[in-house]
Amino acid sequence: MRRVVCPGSFDPVTNGHIDIISRAAQLYDEVVVAVAQNPSKTTLFTAAERVELIREATKRYDNVRVDRFEGLTVDFCRDNDISAIIKGLRAVSDFDYEMQMAQMNYNQAGVETLFMTTNPLYAFLSSSLVKDFAKFGGDVSGLVPANVLERLNSRLAES
Numbered sequence: 705m706r707r708v709v710c711p712g713s714f715d716p717v718t719n720g721h722i723d724i725i726s727r728a729a730q731l732y733d734e735v736v737v738a739v740a741q742n743p744s745k746t747t748l749f750t751a752a753e754r755v756e757l758i759r760e761a762t763k764r765y766d767n768v769r770v771d772r773f774e775g776l777t778v779d780f781c782r783d784n785d786i787s788a789i790i791k792g793l794r795a796v797s798d799f800d801y802e803m804q805m806a807q808m809n810y811n812q813a814g815v816e817t818l819f820m821t822t823n824p825l826y827a828f829l830s831s832s833l834v835k836d837f838a839k840f841g842g843d844v845s846g847l848v849p850a851n852v853l854e855r856l857n858s859r860l861a862e863s
């Protein structure tokens with residue numbers, strides 16, 4: 705089975721992520737969305753919530769699985785029999801870091817990284833910008849799945 709992993713924090717998942725996940729699902733037998741759980745990083749949503757939001761938003765793709773992990777992506781790949789990572793590239797600003805990370809992952813574990821160019825509709829989009837704008841009343845309804853919008857508004861209203 706050809707399987708690829710799409711790793712990230714997804715705090716929360718955006719339409720830019722969904723675009724990459726859905727396109728990867730057309731190329732691979734299975735796409736595993738791996739939600740990074742990093743105890744030293746403060747997030748708006750817990751790892752369990754981030755997983756649930758992605759599951760709801762991707763339920764129409766039957767070859768997409770969502771899981772969470774702690775530690776190195778290459779260890780997750782080894783444990784799940786995955787030989788490639790897929791990443792979305794938005795702009796040249798993403799490139800330097802992603803290239804270093806890809807080479808490190810290959811050096812450490814022989815895991816390949818594939819880059820998919822972002823849909824230009826979402827080239828500017830990041831989870832942090834969505835959170836920042838939503839916090840101050842910005843309209844992010846076209847930028848995140850409907851279930852995320854609902855949870856984002858209720859979470860921000862609590863704080």
Ligand code: ADP
Nearest residue numbers: 711712713714720721791792793822826829831
């Ligand atoms: P990280 O936690 O690695 O900073 P994110 O959770 O924000 O990353 O995103 C995970 C991955 O999804 C990123 O490494 C990037 O490849 C991709 N990505 C993020 N936003 C977009 C977007 N708007 N278009 C395409 N790909 C994106």
